[in-house]
Amino acid sequence: MKPRTFRVFVPNQELAPEEARLQALSRALPEPLETPERPYRVLLPVISRQEAAALLPLAWALTEAHSGELFVLQGELIPREGPAQTEEEGGGGEAESLEELLAGQADRFVWIREEAGSSAEFWNQVWRLVDEEEIDLLVVGWSSAALPETALGDLEHPWLASPPCDLVIVRPGSDLVQRGWEAVERILVPVRDSPHAMLAIRVADALAEMVGASLTFLHVIEPAPVESPRDGDLLAGFATLVRNLTRLNRSITTVGDVTQTILEEGQEHQALILGAPTSQEEAITSPLLQAIAQQFPGTVIVVKRQRRRRARDGHTALPIQHERPAVLVVNKWFTENTFHSRDFEDLEELVRLKEEQGLTISLGLPALNEEETVGHVIRTVKTALMEQFPLLDEMVLIDSGSVDYTREIAADLGIPVYIHQEILPQYGAYRGKGEALWKSLYVLKGDLVAWIDTDIVNIHPRFVYGVLGPLLREPRLQYVKGFYRRPLRSNGKLVAGGGGRVTELTARPLLNLFFPELSGLVQPLSGEYAGRRSALEQLPFFTGYGVETGLLIDFLEKFGLQAIAQVDLKERVHHNQSLRALSQMSFAIIQVVIARLEERFNVQLLEEVNKTMNLIRYRPDRFYLEPVEIRERERPPMISLPEYQARRQEVASSREAPSSEGTEPA
Secondary structure (H helix, E strand, O other): OOOOOOEEOOOOOOOOHHHHHHHHHHHHOOOOOOOOOOOOEEEEEEOOHHHHHHHHHHHHHHHHHOOOEEEEEEEEEOOOOOOOOOOOOOOOHHHHHHHHHHHOOHHHOEEEEEEEOOHHHHHHHHHHHHHHOOOOEEEEEOOOOOOOOOOOOOOOOHHHOOOOOEEEEEEOOHHHHHHOHHHOOEEEEEOOOOOOHHHHHHHHHHHHHHHOOEEEEEEEEOOOOOOOHHHHOHHHHHHHHHHHOOOEEEEEEEEOOHHHHHHHHHOOOOEEEEEOOOOHHHOOOOHHHHHHHHHOOOEEEEEEOOOEOOOOOOOOOOEOOOOOHHHHHHHHHHHHHEEEHHHHOOHHHHHHHHHHOOOOEEEEEEEOOOOOOHHHHHHHHHHHHHHHOOOOOEEEEEEOOOOOOHHHHHHHOOOOEEEHHHOOHHHOOOOOHHHHHHHHHHHOOOOEEEEOOOOEOOOOOHHHHHHHHHHHHOOOOOEEEEEEEOOEEEOOEEEOOOOOHHHHHHHHHHHHHHOHHHHHOOOOOOOOEEEEHHHHOOOOEEOOOOHHHHHHHHHHHHHOHHHEEEEEEEEOOEOOOOHHHHHHHHHHHHHHHHHHHHHHHOOOOOOHHHHEEEEEEEEOOEEEEEEEEOOOOEEOOHHHOHHHHHHHHHHHHHHHOOOOOOOOOO
């Protein structure tokens, strides 16, 4: 985040001539025609060094979690009565100490200084700033023995009952004040069906990432004559979080008194984060919160969502809707695991990373009748990534029975060629790209395996190094998908963004509905991707158009969302398929999604007869139906094949004792 110029509000003090001139100039400048999308904004008001030291790290962590902008409002309360204190008597030392602390980190936030005659006047300035700067989140301290100077006091300010922005209210424990946030090793998050629940989890996750703490979810069901069916299943709604929040250690559902249970479970935790009461009348001063705050020995954080969100036009806006738990997971994943191909343009560095890790890299080129483009694809990639920079150890064409000159062109360019129907013939052969990819795992040797389509018209080396780069830099990643803008060629013209029809009309809606963790994938069906062999060999492959969808779902289920990444490859131009072909592709993808749902819920949703699709045919004088079988078959994990295991042993042995023999095409 770029630091912004200090904004200084000092009552009854004239501006210096230069400042006055700049201010007048800024007022004279015309307003921009369009207002750019502003970043998420966090405000932290502080009046003491102790308060700033305790709250600033958390405020900054919450800002970073949203890639946002932090405002720090420094206030100095002026006593109304009695003689002014000298610095020796304590009148100016605290303010200077606070300013020194803030100055040391001023490049991280927008620093605003204001004076106020009283606590009430200071808080009026806080709410004014919330409105003027369109603050999204306000972080404030809650008076306690550890923070006696805090301006918030007894939490009875009327704005707290119906805040104009989200609130995070922190009551630091003594350990936090003495040792800092590193004292927090375990965080307890009571969850319930509340509009504040997801904000509590967001804050907990940001704090856990900041200090390396673990999270515990706690759902307390109060004893009742008849248990509500919803009570016992509440955590089921947080299943996405439970599977994908890396810091989540436990989730507990128990029956008992809410206050007592939270305090008992809290004995093993150093921080407690919970939502405010949903009743507006109770504000933050409910008996439950007061009891917990007084008895819990660690740090208590209370969160409250704003009642209504501002409309874009500035008028009073819309009621706040409950967030889906998946939103937190997907937003976090999108921020952390989305890359751009330009980040990996330094090919020397990628080669160095490859050699340091002792990795070998293979590129597979699946092809079927691609004589128009395959030669340009091979020459471009081979020149850049094998001859100029030895990033690739091998590049192999996996043909699916081309009847044009695809194989001959590849062979003439010195690329080994395999026909997928002839690989592992004892297991038979199916038609389809997925079958070619599955069998390519048998012939390719690399520790990292990348695939790109061979119909790319605007081929560039970034289509390969872009998907390999994240794997080389981030050992935690197992699978990287490419995405790009896909122009659609229509009537001889390119329509920007017109491609990807099956992606937008079939794949992404289905993933959003049934596998929401994958809803952040821009193009789940892209043909450019790479993975670690150690992961790919453990997964089944669908044989047809559904292979990309199946791999994504299976990577999610086996390795978790954080193992998947995506990279922007800019623009891709290729041969667009007919609507008839796209319809069949959609049919296959739907089969894959249903197959994985059947496994998840142990039910049968599709009969075999349903895997035949009636295509509508048109003739000048009539319509008729043409039934076409579109069956997505599933190949087992390659590691389960004894032939593959033997071949991997041969590859390992050849590394220990290099041979002069080259790879012989089948």
